[in-house]
Structure formats: C-alpha cells, structure tokens
Amino acid sequence: MRRIVIAFAALLALCGQAFSQAAFVFTAIPDQDESRLVERFTKVAEYLQGKLGVSVKYLPVKSYPAAVTAFTNGDVQLAWFGGFTGVQARKANPGAQALAQGAEDAAFKTYFIANAATGLEKTADFPKEAAGKTFTFGARSSTSGRVMPEHFIRQAFPGKTPEQVFSRVGFSGDHSRTIQLVQSGAFEVGAVDYSVWDLDVKAGKVDAAKVKIIWESPPFPDYQWTVRGDVDETYGAGFTGRLKAALIEVTDRAILDPFGRSKFIPVDNAAYAPVEEVGKATGLLD
Amino acid sequence: MSALAAILPRGYLSATRAFVLLAAVSLLFADLAVTTMDPFGELRRMFAGLAAPDFAAIAGWSVVSTLAFAVVGVTLGAGAGFLLAIVFARSRTVRIACALVRSVHELFWALLLMQVFGLSAITGVLAIALPYAGICAKVYSEMIEEADLSALVALPKATSTVSAFFYARLPDLAVRMKTYTLYRLECAMRSTLVLGFIGLPTMGFYLESAFRQGRYAEAGALLLVFYVLIGSRRLWARARTLPLLFAAAILALPSMGGSGDVSSNLLRFGRAIMPAPLRNGDWLSLETWSRFGAWLRSIVTEQILPGALETLVLSQLALVATGAGALALLPLVSRRFTGRLGQPLGRILLVVVRSTPEYVLAYVLLQLFGPSMLPAIIALSIHNAGIIGYLMGRHVDGLAYRPDAPRGVNLYAYEVVPRAYGQFLAYLLYRWEIILRESAIFGILGVATLGFHVDAAISELRLDVAVVLILATGCMAIAVDALSRALRKSLRIERLPVRLSTASIDRA
Incomplete structure (x- = not known):
C-alpha cells in the first residue's frame, strides 16, 4: 500500500513538473519518414526560438488523431496539420486559427500510383480501370492520402464507396509506406501526397520500373500551421501576430527544402472550407 | 485422428471436433487471397537488415523507459488487484468491473487515457495498470480460493480476520503470488x-518506426535486445530487487507532454464520449431519443455485427492454427524429444x-502474402503457439514415464499427446479470450475486425462511437471467457494450471 502511495505521489510530482514548463511546444502530423520529420522540425524549433524569444520544442507524435488530441488538450500550442486534420482541430478548438501554409499548399495534389505489373498507364481522367484492384490509402485522416482521394473515387463511381469499387481497401499509415507497399506489390494501387512522392523520388527510394504515377488529381488546399486561440494569454499580447510573421519570413532553404515548400504564405480558416465540405460529404465529419 | 479417437476421452474429442x-x-467466410506480386525485394532487404543488427542505432533511453513503464504499471496493477481480490469473490460488481477493465486492449486504454492525461507518463502507466489490476484481481482471488485451509482451521476461535489473513492465509499464498506477479512483468514488457x-x-x-521506414538493421537490434530482456527476466526481476526496480523506474519514467489541464480535459472527454444525439439534443424530447436509437442502430448494424463476425472468424481460425502449431512445437522444448542439448535451443x-x-x-x-486475413491468422498463431508450446513442453517433462516408454514418433503419438491432451485444451481455451483481444490490432491489413472500426472512430474523433465499439469488444471477450470456462468445467480440466507462472511453480 505504501508503495502505491509513493508511486502516486511521484506521478503527481511528475505532472507538477510538466505544468511549470512554459515552453512553446508544437507538433506535426506524422505523414512520412520520421527521420525527415525530426530533421525538418528541429530546424523550425531553433528558428522560432530565435525569433520569438521563448523556448520552443517539437513533440513528435505517432498518429494523426494523436496530433489533433495533443493540440486540443493543450499539450502543444502550434501544429503543422494537413487540410483535414486542421479542420478537425479548429472545430474542436473554437478560437484556433490557421496562420500560414506552404505556397504549394494552396493548390495541392494527390498522385494515384500503381504497381507496374498491373499494366495501368497514366491517364488524364480518373483511372476507372483501377476498379477491382487492391487499393491502399495513407493514414485514415490524411487529406491527400484519404479524404480527397475518397472524394474523387466517389465522384468517379457515383453511389459507391471505395470498399465497393476496389477488391480491398487498406490504410498504410503514411505516404512513404504507401509508396513502399505499392512498389512491392502488396497493394496494386495507392493514393499518395505528391510532395512526399517527389521527395522520395529525389532520395532514390522509388524504383521507376516497379511503381508509377497513373493519375494526378485536381488541386485542393492542404497543409497549414494552426495555432491555439489562447497563446496570447500565455505568451503575451501580440504573440500570434509575431508567430505568423516569423513563419512567413522564413527564407532559409535549409528550413524550407526538407518541407518540399518554396515559402510560407498567410492563410485563414476560410481557405479550408472546401476540405470541410468534402469531409462532411464523405461522412468523416459531422 | 482415428488413433487418437481410440485413446482420448470422448469429451476431449468432441470439443476438438467442434473447434x-x-x-x-x-x-x-475468411478472406485468404494471396495477392503479392514482388515480395522478395523488400523481404531480402528485411532479412539482410535483421541479420546484421545495428546496435548503435538503438535509443538507449527507450530500453529504460520500456522497463520503467512495465515495472510501475505492474506494481500499481498488482497492488490494486490484490486489494480487489479480497472482495472479488463476494462482490458481483467488482467481478464485472474487473472483467470489463481487462477485456479492453492496452492500446485502446492508451488511446482513451491520452484524451485526458495527454501524451504523458501517467497515460502509459495507467494503460498497463488498469487492465492488469483486473487480471490480477481475478487470478489472486482464484489463488486465495484454491489455497490450503489447514492452517486457518488450527487457529484459536478469537483470532481476528486480519491476523487470520496474515498469519494463516498469506504465507501459503505468498510464493504463488510472487511468481505470478513477476511473470506479469514479462507480459507488461510486451504491452x-x-x-x-x-x-x-x-x-x-x-x-x-524502424519497421515502417525500412530501417531493418535497427529493427533487428531492437528485437534482439528485447529477446534478451525477456529471456533474462528471472535473473533481474526478483522479489528482493522489486522495490529497488520500482524506485528506479519512477525516476526513469519519461517526463513529457501532459501540460494540458487534466480537469478541463476530463470535462471535455466526458462530453465527447456522450452519444452525439444526446450531447446536442433536449433529453426530455422524444425526438432526441429516437435519433439516439437510430445512431445506435447504425453502429450495431454497420460496425458491431460485421466487425464481430470478422473478429470471430479470425480468432476461430487462429485458435485452431495455434493448437496445431503448439502440438508441432511441443517436441522442440521437451527434454524427452530433444535431449539435454537440444532443449535450450528449443527454449531460445x-x-x-x-x-x-x-x-x-x-x-x-x-x-x-499481400493484404488479407492470412497474415493476421498466421501472426496470431505463431505468437500464441509459441506460448502454449513452451508451457506444454514444461508440462510434458514433468510427467512420469515408464522405464520402457516408447521413443520418438510412437512416444509422441501414443503417450505424450494423449496424456497431455487435457492440459493442452485447458491452455488453448484460456488463450481463446486473449486471441480475441489481440485480433483487435490488425486494422492495417484491411481486415475489418472490431479494432479496425475503433481505429476509424478515433481517427474521425468520434469518441462516443469508439466507446460503444470498445464496450462491444469487451462484452464479446467476456462472453468468450464465460464460454471457455463452462467448457473447461464440463471437460473437468478447470483445475489444471493454465498460466505460465503456475506451470513453472511445479518445476521451479
């Protein structure tokens, strides 16, 4: 019994310790290779710390809903969300604002990719011949890996769900893994974020003889930095404004290149209304 | 089968046939299609990496926090379980609560607790301690019931309940409880x-991450370290070292995240798990309740029923494959078949x-094999056959044999299997519930088990739906547990040891 009391005391002490830290913490959806995320966000943390004058930390998480939960719980104050997770997070946190997106995010794309053995060729219209094959999305709440591809699939096959269109539907978990699973033939067709595809091609991870792009989707808005509504109270008036300015002022290629973005531009919540509508239409949002 | 039919008791045979x-x-109903086209490129990379483990890539602190979470989780879980065990036999409420708590997979506990405590050490500790409290309460109370009462009878009439417990009952139980609790540590490390x-x-x-991102050399190193931790548990986890381990574990728990406000998180969590139609509607209006009915009906017909069927199909197939696998692995760990030299290799x-x-x-x-139920069935069977095969090997070595006992295949088919078959069924029935619980985590294969739907509900931030699904999973586990217990009883094998720890006591 005494052990239990001591344990609880120690646990409470740990919480107390956590409360007293006033560091500014941010997270990101784990959409690709983790080493790349750590490289990317450590640089962002250093940059923001220099600009904002508070201690800034990156908290890595393992899943998309964990990123949204950490934001809602106040574990983190800022997050690099996808289009859909951003909508989820702002819906759960009235007052939260989208601050900045990559210049590329205003018109983002999904690539449908296929294993070469399927014989599918690149087409300008939605590749309806992919019906009946095995298909993998990325993470369940990924914008370019699930929400928008599902929307395009439903458009191409009115009245049908992806499960009815394809012989099997899986969720790989992230974009790098979607590429790997389609390349090995574990799944025949997949939907992948075009920027991760480009980064993986550049990194030599894609075997062009085994996997190729069969369709490019129409554009939609995607990734953005979203901040909680209460940061001005905690870090002083005008903090949100300074944060937004700091993000937009990033010019260092060493920070932007790992993102696959040319620069960050201002954005607001309204820019993501199309994603929210699609989320509602596919039944993923209430 | 015909040879077995002649030797085995009728009940065992009909139970086997039924399964x-x-x-x-x-x-x-199972979907076992093989669809891969070119698996060998990736597999070659995988085995090359596993064969050349890269120990330098291991984050050393992760080994420490694995041990820390396991030690603190088990200590709190076992402590609470011990207190609950005292009233377990008398209170139906406690029994039901324990059954529910332990039927929820650690992963789901972690996901739910994260909503309240954030990504903090408390979330991790409680995700282990809660289900383990339920398991320990049940097991300890069974131990208390089965204990030798002769010391108690000899006590003078005026002895208080507390003294009676500490002087006449606890000494008899202490060794078994200790062995069991230390064994739980191995389970907790897996959790x-x-x-x-x-x-x-x-x-x-x-x-x-290493597996997901193809860093197989790092994955190989992590797995090897983990095997050594599990294999050496008896060396470092002893009753005497436990207080020290616990103190060190508390200090070593990672302090991270969890900076949110717990009470407001709790309020929000309470609102989030309230069914959506009730959350926004007027409770006195009939319309709210009819919308609630429709909400519940759609969850039951679209997710629970198909999910439960898929889960059952998966776990039934895995159960029978586990049984076959365990019988095949048995000779590898038994001294009777492998000799003194082969047996340690078999154990490794x-x-x-x-x-x-x-x-x-x-x-x-x-x-x-590509995505289908097949990888899930094989993965579950290999894992569980490993556990049952190990237990059976120990059991078979503990039997007494005639000096002129047959050898090899004859010994296996005509003596060992028939004699150990009751024990084999007992272990298998006990694993039934566990296989069911574990089948929850195969969503990635596109196998739509109940766990697949829970994962979907959590991704859509629909905690109300997730909680209903988790409760349904829990009820299914409870039903299977009750059924397996009834079966064990009717086969009269309920008294045989079904746990790793009790099996090892005979030989410790």
Missing part, C-alpha cells in the same frame, strides 16, 4: 511495445517466437 468444425465454417503506437517513447515506438526459439510482437510478424507476412 475444428467451427474453424472449417469460418474458412468459408509497453504497444504504447509506442501512440507516441510514448518505449522500444515499441522505435521498433514500429520459443522465447523469440513468443516475444516477437504480432504486428511485426503481420508486417513481414503482409509483404509475403
């Missing part, structure tokens, strides 16, 4: 791997087999 028949029926899925920095965190093999996480097996098999 095999059920599995055969499940086969009709901490799953905590990595939500982002707590255990070895599971790095193992999952089984440590590897039973401590390789199912999701790692499933991932390798996904490359080989």
